[in-house]
Amino acid sequence: MNRCTLILIALFIGTIRSETRERPDVVAGNLRQFNDNGAWSFRKNQQIVIDIEKNRLLAGSVACSLGVAGAERAGNVEVVLCDLTTGAVEWDTLRTGDPDSFLGDERQSPAFVIRPDGGYLALFAPYFRDIGSYYRIAEEGFWVEWNEVMRFDWSIESAGVVNLPIAYSNPEYLSSEQRMYNFVGGSDGSAHLMVSDDSGVAWSYGGHLLNPSANAEPGKSFCTYRGNGVERIDVVVTEYHGDTTPSNLYHGYIRDNALHNSVGSVIDASIFDTLAVPQPDQLTEVLSDGTVLDDDAIRPCRNLDLQYYGGDTVAAVVLARIGGDREGADRATNPDYCFVYCRFDGKEWKRVMLGKTGLKPDAVEQEDAGSAALDPHDKNIVYLSSIRSPRNDSLLGVYELFKGMTGDQGATWEWVPITWNSDRDNFHPVVPKWDINNTALLWLRGSRLSAQQYDAAIVGAIDHEGETTGKKDYVDAGRHNCLIGCGVDSLDLSLDESTGGSDHRWHERPDYGNNQTVLVSAEEAEGEDAPLIKEGVAVAEAGIYDFWANFWGKPDTRSDWQISTGLSPISLQIFRQMACRTVNTDEYDAPPLVNIGDTLFLYQAYAGRDTVAAGELVWIFIDDHITGDGHSFEQEGDEKRTWFDGISYAPVAAAGRIAGKTVPAVFSSHLKLHPLPSRSLLNVTYSIDRTETVELALFNTRGRLIRSHGPTMRRPGTHTDSFYTGRLAAGVYVCRCAAGTKVTAATVKIAH
Numbered sequence: 067m068n069r070c071t072l073i074l075i076a077l078f079i080g081t082i083r084s085e086t087r088e089r090p091d092v093v094a095g096n097l098r099q100f101n102d103n104g105a106w107s108f109r110k111n112q113q114i115v116i117d118i119e120k121n122r123l124l125a126g127s128v129a130c131s132l133g134v135a136g137a138e139r140a141g142n143v144e145v146v147l148c149d150l151t152t153g154a155v156e157w158d159t160l161r162t163g164d165p166d167s168f169l170g171d172e173r174q175s176p177a178f179v180i181r182p183d184g185g186y187l188a189l190f191a192p193y194f195r196d197i198g199s200y201y202r203i204a205e206e207g208f209w210v211e212w213n214e215v216m217r218f219d220w221s222i223e224s225a226g227v228v229n230l231p232i233a234y235s236n237p238e239y240l241s242s243e244q245r246m247y248n249f250v251g252g253s254d255g256s257a258h259l260m261v262s263d264d265s266g267v268a269w270s271y272g273g274h275l276l277n278p279s280a281n282a283e284p285g286k287s288f289c290t291y292r293g294n295g296v297e298r299i300d301v302v303v304t305e306y307h308g309d310t311t312p313s314n315l316y317h318g319y320i321r322d323n324a325l326h327n328s329v330g331s332v333i334d335a336s337i338f339d340t341l342a343v344p345q346p347d348q349l350t351e352v353l354s355d356g357t358v359l360d361d362d363a364i365r366p367c368r369n370l371d372l373q374y375y376g377g378d379t380v381a382a383v384v385l386a387r388i389g390g391d392r393e394g395a396d397r398a399t400n401p402d403y404c405f406v407y408c409r410f411d412g413k414e415w416k417r418v419m420l421g422k423t424g425l426k427p428d429a430v431e432q433e434d435a436g437s438a439a440l441d442p443h444d445k446n447i448v449y450l451s452s453i454r455s456p457r458n459d460s461l462l463g464v465y466e467l468f469k470g471m472t473g474d475q476g477a478t479w480e481w482v483p484i485t486w487n488s489d490r491d492n493f494h495p496v497v498p499k500w501d502i503n504n505t506a507l508l509w510l511r512g513s514r515l516s517a518q519q520y521d522a523a524i525v526g527a528i529d530h531e532g533e534t535t536g537k538k539d540y541v542d543a544g545r546h547n548c549l550i551g552c553g554v555d556s557l558d559l560s561l562d563e564s565t566g567g568s569d570h571r572w573h574e575r576p577d578y579g580n581n582q583t584v585l586v587s588a589e590e591a592e593g594e595d596a597p598l599i600k601e602g603v604a605v606a607e608a609g610i611y612d613f614w615a616n617f618w619g620k621p622d623t624r625s626d627w628q629i630s631t632g633l634s635p636i637s638l639q640i641f642r643q644m645a646c647r648t649v650n651t652d653e654y655d656a657p658p659l660v661n662i663g664d665t666l667f668l669y670q671a672y673a674g675r676d677t678v679a680a681g682e683l684v685w686i687f688i689d690d691h692i693t694g695d696g697h698s699f700e701q702e703g704d705e706k707r708t709w710f711d712g713i714s715y716a717p718v719a720a721a722g723r724i725a726g727k728t729v730p731a732v733f734s735s736h737l738k739l740h741p742l743p744s745r746s747l748l749n750v751t752y753s754i755d756r757t758e759t760v761e762l763a764l765f766n767t768r769g770r771l772i773r774s775h776g777p778t779m780r781r782p783g784t785h786t787d788s789f790y791t792g793r794l795a796a797g798v799y800v801c802r803c804a805a806g807t808k809v810t811a812a813t814v815k816i817a818h
């Protein structure tokens with residue numbers, strides 16, 4: 067560990083809440099973790115994407131040397147695929163970091179587009195260190211496998227129009243044009259686009275969208291883009307780098323190859339050339355320098371988010387400086403900041419101050435005073451990450467998340483906390499497009515000094531409309547219900563009676579935790595690597611259950627207690643106390659012990675969701691360290707120890723939907739299921755008009771795959787395939803038929 071790292075860690079400690087905790091930290095919803103080390107830019111677009119068809123979430127991020135696995139993952143451009151039905155996650159590295167171009171920087175996070183054929187396109191770029199954009203494609207298929215890394219050389223493709231390094235990746239797909247776009251920023255402050263008409267395989271230079279403003283020192287203007295997936299891409303842009311230069315904010319949109327201002331006047335008839343390139347101030351002014359809100363003159367600094375809500379409605383949320391000390395970019399300059407909500411109603415932009423953020427924390431970089439996300443499906447909802455409560459202006463010590471709701475077109479807002487009493491910061495919220503009944507709110511939980519210095523996990527809460535979670539049960543772990551790894555061997559516990567020694571075995575430590583024992587590892591400073599174990603939990607009633615591993619943590623400035631858990635040994639994640647949540651006794655009928663004095667607290671790590679038969683034993687896997695898959699890190703103990711106490715589980719009431727979307731209740735004319743109801747055999751009859759690869763699948767109403775058939779090549783005509791359903795529980799199932807790119811689904815009742 068070099069001196070620089072030590073200084074950074076010392077600074078991190080300064081941002082950690084120091085007072086004694088009086089009540090558990092709170093997270094509205096079920097806190098999940100998607101990646102144990104990563105961050106993305108607050109200026110995000112398509113960094114989190116939901117594949118509704120496959121009920122899968124893609125989250126792109128960049129790992130930092132200060133997080134899990136340290137230098138091994140520094141600068142890695144990563145993607146997490148999360149199965150939203152089970153909670154299981156898989157990781158892929160899209161590109162490994164390197165100190166010349168892909169150094170650890172959250173602004174290099176990848177962005178994604180779902181291709182029309184169901185595959186994925188990932189785009190990423192170094193931050194002003196290359197005149198290249200990088201991309202990879204994962205073809206449609208059961209496994210997500212990324213093809214080789216391709217590089218788009220802007221200087222060659224644009225024949226020299228783009229001759230300075232670029233940054234950012236803002237991909238969009240417009241289905242009405244069947245065209246993919248990717249917008250980047252040049253280091254001179256210009257905005258350019260590349261386009262692809264074959265789903266992202268071949269790209270060409272698209273055109274020069276915006277020029278930097280000419281009437282001041284050359285600054286970097288920054289764009290936020292947001293496409294509606296069909297025919298329109300909105301953009302807001304600052305004139306200059308808001309950190310250093312007084313700057314106004316402007317809005318326009320792309321439609322039918324032209325750039326329009328907010329009211330629909332054409333500003334540039336063709337974005338696909340390098341002619342008539344407008345400057346930002348030719349668009350419609352959203353917010354100007356010196357605007358007075360709540361008696362304060364403000365200066366727009368950062369366009370945090372943008373959404374187009376159909377019709378004429380567009381909203382933007384902006385971070386702005388307030389008060390007198392409005393100039394300068396050095397860290398000593400520390401003015402007050404606020405969030406400004408701006409909404410366009412077809413005629414004009416209206417603005418309202420959402421709340422003051424207060425002075426930034428000492429350690430944090432200039433202008434990182436807060437971040438925000440707009441709900442893409444509800445124009446009356448916004449999420450803020452702020453160190454000051456928008457409810458009453460009180461200072462919070464750390465960045466917390468708030469959900470704001472307005473009932474009067476944005477004029478006034480009510481705020482509820484999403485996180486509360488946190489140990490570390492909650493920042494850079496994102497709400498990806500999904501549908502009106504489902505919301506995924508993701509954010510970064512940890513500590514952040516700058517775009518290159520952070521120790522954060524990617525976490526979030528998924529809200530399915532109508533889904534409810536029952537009371538939790540706690541099952542203490544011990545030699546009676548735990549086994550080694552994937553086999554049937556009993557625990558090989560350490561014989562050492564005090565700490566368990568560094569003998570690479572678990573130790574049953576007496577006098578602590580529930581049932582007066584905890585399974586501990588790595589209590590000595592040199593650490594150890596105890597084996598993977600599993601705890602078996604049997605539930606009394608059949609149903610869908612969520613499972614959590616409960617481990618102890620010590621929320622002081624040094625300790626970093628942690629555990630690895632998951633429902634499958636191949637999808638374990640490392641959970642650290644700093645990104646987890648403490649156990650709340652209100653969630654249990656018979657709560658476990660949750661604190662030992664005011665120093666040790668019981669935490670929960672979400673292991674996943676499973677559909678379970680009555681009496682069926684579910685195994686939850688537990689480990690102290692993970693090795694391999696780029697998730698290993700240096701063996702050390704004491705401050706990084708593991709105290710595993712037991713498993714909590716809770717029933718989840720089904721919401722009557724599958725795969726995050728409503729399934730047609732009527733039978734599709736392309737798909738006939740018979741007999742009805744089905745008993746031991748379900749016949750599926752379908753027609754295709756050309757030779758296709760056909761894949762049939764049967765799901766339960768929670769989206770769990772029960773049976774599958776194919777893929778099989780079928781000739782044109784009518785075909786019938788059958789599923790054996792004799793052993794399936796009676797109830798409603800969903801049959802899905804994928805023929806080429808066409809997918810149909812229908813529900814079927816199975817009775818016995």
Ligand SMILES: [Ca+2]
Pocket residue numbers: 274334335336337338339340341342343
């Ligand atoms: Ca033009």
Ligand SMILES: [Ca+2]
Pocket residue numbers: 560565566567568569570571572573586587588594596
């Ligand atoms: Ca041991």
Ligand SMILES: [Ca+2]
Pocket residue numbers: 542543579580581582583584585711712
């Ligand atoms: Ca115990």
Ligand SMILES: [Ca+2]
Pocket residue numbers: 595596597598689690691692
């Ligand atoms: Ca281990």
